[in-house]
Amino acid sequence: MNDSSWGAPPQAGYGGRSDRGPFQGAGPAGPAYDARDAHGPSQTRPMPIVPDVPAHGGEQDGRGSAAAGGPPFHRPAPPQTPYGTPPPPGAHQYPGAQPQKPEPMPEPAAAQPAPAPSSGPPPKKSAGRDLGAAIGVGVGLGVVIVASLFFVKAAFVGVIAVAVVVGLWELTSRLQERKDIRAPLVPLALGGAAMVVAGYLRGTQGAWVAMALTALAVLVWRMTQPPENYLKDVTAGVFAAFYVPFLATFVALMLAADDGPWRVLTFLILTVVSDTGAYAVGWRFGRHKLAPRISPGKTREGLVGAVGFAMVAGALCMHFLVDDGKWWQGLLLGLAVAATATLGDLGESMIKRDLGIKDMGTLLPGHGGIMDRLDSLLPTAPVVWLLLVAFVGSG
Numbered sequence: 001m002n003d004s005s006w007g008a009p010p011q012a013g014y015g016g017r018s019d020r021g022p023f024q025g026a027g028p029a030g031p032a033y034d035a036r037d038a039h040g041p042s043q044t045r046p047m048p049i050v051p052d053v054p055a056h057g058g059e060q061d062g063r064g065s066a067a068a069g070g071p072p073f074h075r076p077a078p079p080q081t082p083y084g085t086p087p088p089p090g091a092h093q094y095p096g097a098q099p100q101k102p103e104p105m106p107e108p109a110a111a112q113p114a115p116a117p118s119s120g121p122p123p124k125k126s127a128g129r130d131l132g133a134a135i136g137v138g139v140g141l142g143v144v145i146v147a148s149l150f151f152v153k154a155a156f157v158g159v160i161a162v163a164v165v166v167g168l169w170e171l172t173s174r175l176q177e178r179k180d181i182r183a184p185l186v187p188l189a190l191g192g193a194a195m196v197v198a199g200y201l202r203g204t205q206g207a208w209v210a211m212a213l214t215a216l217a218v219l220v221w222r223m224t225q226p227p228e229n230y231l232k233d234v235t236a237g238v239f240a241a242f243y244v245p246f247l248a249t250f251v252a253l254m255l256a257a258d259d260g261p262w263r264v265l266t267f268l269i270l271t272v273v274s275d276t277g278a279y280a281v282g283w284r285f286g287r288h289k290l291a292p293r294i295s296p297g298k299t300r301e302g303l304v305g306a307v308g309f310a311m312v313a314g315a316l317c318m319h320f321l322v323d324d325g326k327w328w329q330g331l332l333l334g335l336a337v338a339a340t341a342t343l344g345d346l347g348e349s350m351i352k353r354d355l356g357i358k359d360m361g362t363l364l365p366g367h368g369g370i371m372d373r374l375d376s377l378l379p380t381a382p383v384v385w386l387l388l389v390a391f392v393g394s395g
Helices: 031-039 131-151 153-179 185-222 230-255 260-285 300-320 327-355 370-374 377-392
Strands: 289-291 295-299
Touching: 131 153, 131 260, 153 185, 153 230, 153 260, 153 327, 153 370, 185 230, 230 260, 230 370, 230 377, 260 295, 260 300, 260 327, 260 377, 289 300, 295 300, 295 327, 300 327, 327 377, 370 377
Parallel strands: none
Antiparallel strands: 289 295
16 A cells, blocks of 8 residues: 555545545545544544635636645635624625625614703793783772762762673674674664663663663664674674673662662672682682683682682671671572672673684773673672572662
Protein backbone atom coordinates (compact mmCIF):
# COMPACT_ATOMS: atom_id res chain seq x y z
CA MET A 1 0.00 0.00 0.00
CA ASN A 2 1.35 3.39 -0.96
CA ASP A 3 1.56 5.67 2.07
CA SER A 4 1.01 8.70 -0.06
CA SER A 5 -2.53 7.60 -0.86
CA TRP A 6 -3.76 8.43 2.69
CA GLY A 7 -2.56 11.90 2.81
CA ALA A 8 -2.90 12.98 -0.84
CA PRO A 9 -5.70 15.32 -1.83
CA PRO A 10 -8.65 13.59 -3.48
CA GLN A 11 -9.04 13.68 -7.24
CA ALA A 12 -12.79 13.13 -7.26
CA GLY A 13 -15.75 14.19 -5.15
CA TYR A 14 -16.31 12.73 -1.73
CA GLY A 15 -17.77 9.28 -1.86
CA GLY A 16 -16.58 8.72 -5.49
CA ARG A 17 -13.83 6.43 -6.90
CA SER A 18 -10.20 7.40 -6.35
CA ASP A 19 -7.92 6.79 -9.32
CA ARG A 20 -4.90 6.43 -7.08
CA GLY A 21 -6.39 4.49 -4.19
CA PRO A 22 -6.23 0.68 -4.04
CA PHE A 23 -9.80 0.22 -2.84
CA GLN A 24 -13.09 0.78 -4.61
CA GLY A 25 -15.40 3.25 -2.81
CA ALA A 26 -12.65 4.31 -0.45
CA GLY A 27 -13.42 7.32 1.68
CA PRO A 28 -11.81 10.62 1.05
CA ALA A 29 -8.52 11.54 2.59
CA GLY A 30 -8.46 14.48 4.94
CA PRO A 31 -8.07 15.46 8.52
CA ALA A 32 -11.53 14.36 9.49
CA TYR A 33 -11.05 10.96 7.91
CA ASP A 34 -7.56 10.46 9.39
CA ALA A 35 -8.73 11.40 12.82
CA ARG A 36 -11.53 8.87 12.63
CA ASP A 37 -9.18 6.11 11.64
CA ALA A 38 -6.65 7.08 14.26
CA HIS A 39 -9.02 6.91 17.13
CA GLY A 40 -11.05 4.00 16.07
CA PRO A 41 -14.79 3.85 15.46
CA SER A 42 -16.55 7.14 16.12
CA GLN A 43 -19.16 7.26 18.78
CA THR A 44 -20.81 10.37 17.35
CA ARG A 45 -22.72 10.98 14.15
CA PRO A 46 -20.43 11.76 11.21
CA MET A 47 -20.66 15.21 9.66
CA PRO A 48 -22.81 15.34 6.56
CA ILE A 49 -21.01 15.03 3.27
CA VAL A 50 -21.31 18.16 1.18
CA PRO A 51 -19.94 18.83 -2.29
CA ASP A 52 -16.89 20.93 -2.86
CA VAL A 53 -17.57 24.60 -3.21
CA PRO A 54 -15.14 26.91 -4.94
CA ALA A 55 -13.47 29.58 -2.92
CA HIS A 56 -14.75 33.09 -3.32
CA GLY A 57 -13.45 34.50 -6.55
CA GLY A 58 -12.14 31.09 -7.87
CA GLU A 59 -13.20 29.06 -10.93
CA GLN A 60 -14.41 25.46 -10.81
CA ASP A 61 -13.15 22.84 -13.23
CA GLY A 62 -15.24 20.20 -14.89
CA ARG A 63 -14.68 17.66 -12.09
CA GLY A 64 -16.03 19.98 -9.35
CA SER A 65 -12.64 20.44 -7.67
CA ALA A 66 -11.27 23.79 -6.62
CA ALA A 67 -9.27 25.67 -9.21
CA ALA A 68 -5.54 25.95 -8.94
CA GLY A 69 -5.42 22.82 -6.84
CA GLY A 70 -6.60 24.64 -3.73
CA PRO A 71 -8.02 22.83 -0.77
CA PRO A 72 -11.71 21.96 -0.81
CA PHE A 73 -14.03 24.66 0.52
CA HIS A 74 -16.82 23.47 2.76
CA ARG A 75 -20.13 25.32 2.89
CA PRO A 76 -20.40 26.93 6.32
CA ALA A 77 -23.43 26.21 8.41
CA PRO A 78 -25.98 29.04 8.40
CA PRO A 79 -25.78 31.34 11.40
CA GLN A 80 -28.00 30.34 14.25
CA THR A 81 -30.40 33.19 14.96
CA PRO A 82 -33.75 33.23 16.65
CA TYR A 83 -36.60 32.23 14.41
CA GLY A 84 -38.03 35.09 12.40
CA THR A 85 -35.20 37.56 13.11
CA PRO A 86 -32.59 38.57 10.49
CA PRO A 87 -28.93 37.68 11.16
CA PRO A 88 -26.78 40.44 12.51
CA PRO A 89 -24.67 42.49 10.12
CA GLY A 90 -21.48 40.69 9.04
CA ALA A 91 -22.85 37.17 9.72
CA HIS A 92 -21.96 34.41 7.23
CA GLN A 93 -24.44 34.04 4.38
CA TYR A 94 -24.89 31.36 1.81
CA PRO A 95 -22.65 31.83 -1.22
CA GLY A 96 -24.19 34.14 -3.77
CA ALA A 97 -26.75 35.56 -1.33
CA GLN A 98 -26.86 39.28 -0.69
CA PRO A 99 -26.06 40.35 2.88
CA GLN A 100 -29.20 41.33 4.71
CA LYS A 101 -29.24 44.70 6.35
CA PRO A 102 -31.31 45.10 9.48
CA GLU A 103 -34.34 47.30 8.98
CA PRO A 104 -33.96 50.61 10.75
CA MET A 105 -36.11 50.84 13.84
CA PRO A 106 -38.52 53.79 13.86
CA GLU A 107 -37.40 56.65 15.97
CA PRO A 108 -39.44 56.83 19.19
CA ALA A 109 -41.77 59.78 19.30
CA ALA A 110 -40.46 62.63 21.29
CA ALA A 111 -42.14 62.65 24.65
CA GLN A 112 -44.34 65.67 25.07
CA PRO A 113 -43.61 67.46 28.30
CA ALA A 114 -46.53 67.35 30.68
CA PRO A 115 -48.14 70.74 31.20
CA ALA A 116 -46.89 72.32 34.32
CA PRO A 117 -49.61 72.57 36.97
CA SER A 118 -50.81 76.04 37.58
CA SER A 119 -49.49 77.43 40.80
CA GLY A 120 -52.10 80.16 41.02
CA PRO A 121 -55.56 79.92 42.57
CA PRO A 122 -58.37 78.32 40.52
CA PRO A 123 -60.35 80.70 38.31
CA LYS A 124 -63.33 82.24 39.98
CA LYS A 125 -66.83 81.74 38.71
CA SER A 126 -68.14 84.60 36.69
CA ALA A 127 -71.38 86.14 37.79
CA GLY A 128 -72.39 86.57 34.15
CA ARG A 129 -73.42 90.25 34.46
CA ASP A 130 -72.31 93.60 35.83
CA LEU A 131 -73.18 93.21 39.49
CA GLY A 132 -72.39 96.83 40.31
CA ALA A 133 -74.78 98.20 37.72
CA ALA A 134 -77.41 95.59 38.60
CA ILE A 135 -77.31 96.46 42.30
CA GLY A 136 -77.40 100.19 41.60
CA VAL A 137 -80.39 99.93 39.27
CA GLY A 138 -82.19 97.61 41.69
CA VAL A 139 -81.73 99.99 44.61
CA GLY A 140 -82.97 102.90 42.51
CA LEU A 141 -86.09 101.05 41.42
CA GLY A 142 -86.73 99.97 45.00
CA VAL A 143 -86.62 103.56 46.23
CA VAL A 144 -89.10 104.70 43.54
CA ILE A 145 -91.45 101.80 44.26
CA VAL A 146 -91.43 102.17 48.05
CA ALA A 147 -91.84 105.94 47.89
CA SER A 148 -94.82 105.76 45.53
CA LEU A 149 -96.31 102.77 47.32
CA PHE A 150 -96.52 104.25 50.81
CA PHE A 151 -97.03 107.93 50.12
CA VAL A 152 -99.56 108.02 47.27
CA LYS A 153 -101.31 104.86 46.11
CA ALA A 154 -102.35 106.43 42.83
CA ALA A 155 -98.68 107.15 42.04
CA PHE A 156 -97.88 103.48 42.38
CA VAL A 157 -100.73 102.67 39.97
CA GLY A 158 -99.00 105.02 37.54
CA VAL A 159 -95.70 103.17 38.07
CA ILE A 160 -97.43 99.88 37.20
CA ALA A 161 -99.00 101.40 34.08
CA VAL A 162 -95.66 102.81 32.86
CA ALA A 163 -93.93 99.47 33.41
CA VAL A 164 -96.71 97.73 31.45
CA VAL A 165 -96.45 100.09 28.49
CA VAL A 166 -92.64 99.82 28.32
CA GLY A 167 -92.86 96.04 28.61
CA LEU A 168 -95.38 95.91 25.75
CA TRP A 169 -93.12 98.07 23.62
CA GLU A 170 -90.13 95.76 24.22
CA LEU A 171 -92.13 92.61 23.52
CA THR A 172 -93.78 93.83 20.31
CA SER A 173 -90.50 95.29 19.04
CA ARG A 174 -88.67 91.99 19.48
CA LEU A 175 -91.53 90.08 17.82
CA GLN A 176 -91.35 92.34 14.80
CA GLU A 177 -87.56 92.27 14.56
CA ARG A 178 -87.07 88.54 14.98
CA LYS A 179 -90.29 86.96 13.66
CA ASP A 180 -91.83 89.71 11.51
CA ILE A 181 -94.94 89.62 13.73
CA ARG A 182 -96.63 93.03 13.82
CA ALA A 183 -98.76 93.07 16.95
CA PRO A 184 -100.45 96.54 17.10
CA LEU A 185 -98.77 98.51 19.88
CA VAL A 186 -101.20 101.44 20.14
CA PRO A 187 -104.31 99.50 21.22
CA LEU A 188 -102.14 97.29 23.44
CA ALA A 189 -100.58 100.26 25.26
CA LEU A 190 -103.88 102.10 25.74
CA GLY A 191 -105.76 98.96 26.71
CA GLY A 192 -102.96 97.81 29.04
CA ALA A 193 -102.90 101.08 31.00
CA ALA A 194 -106.73 101.08 31.17
CA MET A 195 -106.64 97.49 32.44
CA VAL A 196 -104.42 98.41 35.41
CA VAL A 197 -106.55 101.43 36.35
CA ALA A 198 -109.79 99.45 35.98
CA GLY A 199 -108.46 96.70 38.23
CA TYR A 200 -107.52 99.17 40.94
CA LEU A 201 -110.85 101.03 40.76
CA ARG A 202 -113.32 98.26 39.85
CA GLY A 203 -111.68 95.10 41.04
CA THR A 204 -111.62 91.86 39.09
CA GLN A 205 -114.71 92.67 37.04
CA GLY A 206 -113.17 95.90 35.79
CA ALA A 207 -109.95 94.03 34.90
CA TRP A 208 -111.81 91.39 32.86
CA VAL A 209 -113.88 93.95 30.99
CA ALA A 210 -110.78 95.96 30.13
CA MET A 211 -109.05 92.80 28.94
CA ALA A 212 -111.92 91.92 26.61
CA LEU A 213 -112.06 95.44 25.18
CA THR A 214 -108.31 95.47 24.61
CA ALA A 215 -108.46 92.20 22.67
CA LEU A 216 -111.31 93.56 20.53
CA ALA A 217 -109.36 96.75 19.86
CA VAL A 218 -106.39 94.66 18.66
CA LEU A 219 -108.62 92.79 16.18
CA VAL A 220 -110.14 95.97 14.79
CA TRP A 221 -106.90 97.93 14.62
CA ARG A 222 -105.17 95.22 12.59
CA MET A 223 -107.97 95.35 9.99
CA THR A 224 -106.64 98.69 8.74
CA GLN A 225 -103.62 96.87 7.27
CA PRO A 226 -103.31 94.25 4.50
CA PRO A 227 -104.80 90.85 5.36
CA GLU A 228 -101.52 88.93 5.02
CA ASN A 229 -100.45 87.47 8.39
CA TYR A 230 -103.58 88.88 10.06
CA LEU A 231 -104.17 85.80 12.19
CA LYS A 232 -100.54 85.65 13.31
CA ASP A 233 -100.46 89.34 14.25
CA VAL A 234 -103.73 89.42 16.22
CA THR A 235 -102.86 86.18 18.03
CA ALA A 236 -99.59 87.71 19.17
CA GLY A 237 -101.46 90.89 20.18
CA VAL A 238 -103.97 89.04 22.37
CA PHE A 239 -101.15 87.02 23.93
CA ALA A 240 -99.25 90.22 24.72
CA ALA A 241 -102.36 91.79 26.29
CA PHE A 242 -102.82 88.82 28.59
CA TYR A 243 -99.16 88.24 29.38
CA VAL A 244 -98.18 91.77 30.40
CA PRO A 245 -101.04 94.11 31.46
CA PHE A 246 -103.62 91.56 32.59
CA LEU A 247 -101.22 89.73 34.93
CA ALA A 248 -99.90 93.06 36.20
CA THR A 249 -103.46 94.09 37.09
CA PHE A 250 -103.38 91.69 40.07
CA VAL A 251 -100.76 93.95 41.67
CA ALA A 252 -103.31 96.78 41.47
CA LEU A 253 -105.91 94.45 42.99
CA MET A 254 -103.62 93.80 45.97
CA LEU A 255 -103.01 97.53 46.33
CA ALA A 256 -106.76 98.24 46.56
CA ALA A 257 -107.05 96.45 49.96
CA ASP A 258 -106.88 98.42 53.23
CA ASP A 259 -103.40 97.08 53.95
CA GLY A 260 -102.66 97.06 50.23
CA PRO A 261 -99.17 98.62 50.42
CA TRP A 262 -98.02 95.91 52.84
CA ARG A 263 -99.46 93.17 50.66
CA VAL A 264 -97.70 94.57 47.62
CA LEU A 265 -94.49 94.93 49.61
CA THR A 266 -94.78 91.29 50.73
CA PHE A 267 -95.30 90.23 47.12
CA LEU A 268 -92.25 92.19 45.96
CA ILE A 269 -90.03 91.02 48.83
CA LEU A 270 -90.86 87.36 48.33
CA THR A 271 -90.26 87.51 44.57
CA VAL A 272 -86.96 89.36 44.91
CA VAL A 273 -85.79 87.08 47.73
CA SER A 274 -86.68 84.01 45.67
CA ASP A 275 -84.71 85.27 42.68
CA THR A 276 -81.80 86.28 44.91
CA GLY A 277 -81.70 82.93 46.72
CA ALA A 278 -81.79 81.03 43.43
CA TYR A 279 -79.02 83.18 42.00
CA ALA A 280 -76.77 83.06 45.07
CA VAL A 281 -77.10 79.33 45.79
CA GLY A 282 -76.99 78.35 42.13
CA TRP A 283 -73.87 80.43 41.49
CA ARG A 284 -72.07 79.00 44.50
CA PHE A 285 -73.26 75.38 44.60
CA GLY A 286 -75.06 74.79 41.30
CA ARG A 287 -74.00 71.55 39.57
CA HIS A 288 -77.18 69.99 38.11
CA LYS A 289 -79.04 71.83 35.37
CA LEU A 290 -82.72 72.49 35.94
CA ALA A 291 -83.81 73.06 32.32
CA PRO A 292 -80.67 73.19 30.14
CA ARG A 293 -82.57 73.53 26.86
CA ILE A 294 -84.53 76.54 28.11
CA SER A 295 -82.24 78.32 30.56
CA PRO A 296 -78.75 76.78 30.89
CA GLY A 297 -77.86 78.98 33.87
CA LYS A 298 -80.57 77.64 36.19
CA THR A 299 -79.77 74.71 38.44
CA ARG A 300 -81.66 72.44 40.81
CA GLU A 301 -79.54 73.68 43.66
CA GLY A 302 -80.64 77.20 42.76
CA LEU A 303 -84.28 76.13 42.91
CA VAL A 304 -83.71 74.70 46.39
CA GLY A 305 -82.16 78.00 47.41
CA ALA A 306 -85.13 79.91 46.02
CA VAL A 307 -87.59 77.76 47.96
CA GLY A 308 -85.66 78.01 51.22
CA PHE A 309 -85.13 81.77 51.06
CA ALA A 310 -88.70 82.48 49.99
CA MET A 311 -90.26 80.33 52.71
CA VAL A 312 -88.25 82.02 55.43
CA ALA A 313 -89.08 85.44 54.04
CA GLY A 314 -92.74 84.47 53.69
CA ALA A 315 -93.03 83.42 57.32
CA LEU A 316 -91.50 86.69 58.47
CA CYS A 317 -93.59 88.88 56.16
CA MET A 318 -96.90 87.22 56.98
CA HIS A 319 -96.17 87.51 60.69
CA PHE A 320 -94.96 91.12 60.75
CA LEU A 321 -96.39 92.88 57.66
CA VAL A 322 -99.79 91.44 56.76
CA ASP A 323 -102.75 91.95 59.07
CA ASP A 324 -103.98 88.71 60.68
CA GLY A 325 -101.27 86.74 58.88
CA LYS A 326 -99.75 83.54 60.35
CA TRP A 327 -96.18 82.34 59.99
CA TRP A 328 -97.20 78.95 58.59
CA GLN A 329 -99.24 80.74 55.94
CA GLY A 330 -96.06 82.53 55.02
CA LEU A 331 -94.29 79.20 54.51
CA LEU A 332 -96.92 78.13 52.00
CA LEU A 333 -96.89 81.55 50.39
CA GLY A 334 -93.10 81.45 50.03
CA LEU A 335 -93.22 77.98 48.49
CA ALA A 336 -95.80 79.10 45.95
CA VAL A 337 -93.83 82.25 45.09
CA ALA A 338 -90.63 80.26 44.51
CA ALA A 339 -92.46 77.90 42.15
CA THR A 340 -94.29 80.58 40.14
CA ALA A 341 -91.27 82.91 39.98
CA THR A 342 -89.14 80.09 38.60
CA LEU A 343 -91.82 79.12 36.06
CA GLY A 344 -92.21 82.76 35.03
CA ASP A 345 -88.49 83.10 34.50
CA LEU A 346 -88.41 79.89 32.46
CA GLY A 347 -91.43 81.06 30.45
CA GLU A 348 -89.76 84.27 29.37
CA SER A 349 -86.53 82.37 28.69
CA MET A 350 -88.54 80.14 26.36
CA ILE A 351 -89.78 83.20 24.49
CA LYS A 352 -86.27 84.62 24.21
CA ARG A 353 -84.88 81.29 22.97
CA ASP A 354 -87.57 81.21 20.30
CA LEU A 355 -86.69 84.76 19.29
CA GLY A 356 -82.96 84.08 19.44
CA ILE A 357 -82.12 86.90 21.86
CA LYS A 358 -80.47 87.13 25.27
CA ASP A 359 -82.41 90.09 26.73
CA MET A 360 -85.68 91.77 25.83
CA GLY A 361 -84.05 95.20 25.99
CA THR A 362 -81.20 97.33 27.26
CA LEU A 363 -83.08 99.94 29.25
CA LEU A 364 -81.83 98.75 32.65
CA PRO A 365 -78.02 98.32 32.86
CA GLY A 366 -77.10 95.02 34.47
CA HIS A 367 -80.66 93.72 34.11
CA GLY A 368 -81.56 93.99 30.45
CA GLY A 369 -85.01 95.36 29.74
CA ILE A 370 -88.16 95.96 31.77
CA MET A 371 -89.51 92.59 30.67
CA ASP A 372 -86.39 90.92 32.01
CA ARG A 373 -87.39 92.19 35.49
CA LEU A 374 -91.11 91.51 35.09
CA ASP A 375 -90.65 87.91 34.00
CA SER A 376 -90.93 86.45 37.52
CA LEU A 377 -93.26 89.15 38.88
CA LEU A 378 -96.05 88.80 36.33
CA PRO A 379 -97.04 85.14 36.88
CA THR A 380 -96.48 85.45 40.63
CA ALA A 381 -98.92 88.34 41.10
CA PRO A 382 -102.20 86.40 40.60
CA VAL A 383 -100.97 83.53 42.83
CA VAL A 384 -100.04 85.86 45.70
CA TRP A 385 -103.29 87.81 45.35
CA LEU A 386 -105.33 84.58 45.45
CA LEU A 387 -103.49 83.13 48.49
CA LEU A 388 -103.71 86.39 50.43
CA VAL A 389 -107.46 86.55 49.77
CA ALA A 390 -107.76 82.93 50.96
CA PHE A 391 -105.65 83.50 54.09
CA VAL A 392 -106.71 86.93 55.31
CA GLY A 393 -109.59 88.03 53.02
CA SER A 394 -109.77 90.72 50.32
CA GLY A 395 -109.46 93.56 52.92
